[in-house]
Amino acid sequence: MAATAPVAAPTSALITQAQQKTVAYLPRIDSQRAHTVSATDLEGAFQYEEKYVGKVRDVYTTADSLLLISTDRQSAFDRNLASIPFKGQVLNLTSQWWFEKSKDLVPNHILAVPHPNACIGKKCTVFPVEFVMRGYITGSTDTSLWTNYKKGVRQYCGHALPEGLKKNQQLANNLLTPTTKDAAHDELISAEEIVSSRRMSQEDWELCASYAHALFAFGQKVASARGLILVDTKYEFGKTADGQVIIVDEVHTPDSSRYWVAETYKARMAQGLEPENIDKEFLRLWFKDRCDPYKDATLPEAPAELVNELSRRYIMLYELITGLDFVFPEASVTTNDSLRAAIGAYYGRAQ
Structure with a gap:
């Protein structure tokens, strides 16, 4: 069955202009599908101590820094779904923009950006926790707020949830809903459990929590000025050798965040329709409709139209x-x- 790329109907002038402009990029995007960065090999290019391959990033460790390369791998359901042209560049450059804009709000790990796909970061000990901020009740993964709420969960990551919430509605307050940061599968966890399990000290938790709330509020403000809703996101924090807590990895990228179109949100909610989204949720749903992405050994190949649309x-x-x-x-x-x-x-210059 042929797949049709789910291009949202134009809405505000800002979104309409952006859609029209980027649709013209599709031929360039399609031509890059055979040349994506699904893996990196920098052997001989410079001296490094070890290499770690994550879900999306390849991390090279040197004596005094980390080289983080954002690849084009598309990860969801704890596995790789596809390679998306130019995705790595978008992730890296978007993060660098946010890091620069928020550096007076929260200290970050950035030392240099030598390539659109790469950044050099400070070495630190990363806390084994993902700081997930949510402004709305939505999602389709096992750890998402809506998935758990519709199953009857009313105590979620230490938060008591009221009855009667509807999918995609705005929460009364932004919620910090952490998960464990595990190699295989992330698990929901509360602030109390994080401290009692000694994943973090109470002091470090409180500081990171305050940073997460401040960053998310800042991100929501910026997104709103662009005609967007920053629905949810995740952050990672670490501590440097001299004891400074900093934000690492990425900030408010299309990979770590969910964005909706602001202008049509209320009308679509009133009609019982899904919000217009500009994120990867449609690709996740395509896989969920055709397989069990958590359990099936082999997944179907994502159609070119969907890969190109996600890149756009x-x-x-x-x-x-x-x-x-x-x-x-x-x-x-x-x-x-x-x-x-x-x-x-x-x-070479640094040495």
Whole structure:
């Protein structure tokens, strides 16, 4: 059965303009599908101690820093679903924009950005907790607020939830709903359990919680000015050798965050319709409709139309949020080659 890319109907002038502009990117996006960065190999480009392959990022450790490369891997349901053209660049550059804008609010790990797919970060001990902030009750994964609420859960990550909530409605207050940060599968956890299990001290938890609330409120304010709703997101924090708590990894990217179109939200809620989204949820739902993405050994291949559409949405969000044009790499330059050159040059200068 052929798949049709779920392009949302145009709404506000801002969103309409962004959609029209980025639809023109689709041929360029499609031409890159065979040249995505699904893995990295920097052996010989510079001296590193070890390499860690995460769900989306490849992390290289040096004596005094971390090299984080955002790949094009699309992760959900604790596994890789597809490779999305230009996704890594969008993730890295979007994060760098937010890190710069919020550096006076929360200290971060950024030391340098030598390549659109890569950043150099401070070494630190990352807390084994994901700080998930939610402004609305929604989601489709096992740990999502709506999935648990519709099953009857009313005590969620230490929060008492009222009866009568409807899917996608705004919560009375933003909620911090942490999960464990595990290699296999994240689990819901409360603040009390985090401290009692010694994953974090009470002092570190309280500081990170205050940072998470401040960042999320700032993100919601910026998104609102762009005609968007920042629905939920996740943060990671760590502590440097000198005891400073900093935010690491990524901030408010299309991977870590859910965005809806603000102008049509209330009308669509009143009609019982799903909000217009500009995120990866449609791809998650495509897999859930066709398989059990948590249990099936082999997953169906994501159609090209959906892969291209997700890339377009990532780029559109980058342009909407930052106000910048996405810069496509030269067609004659492969990303892996340019990564090796840029990283080699950076660490060559640093040494």
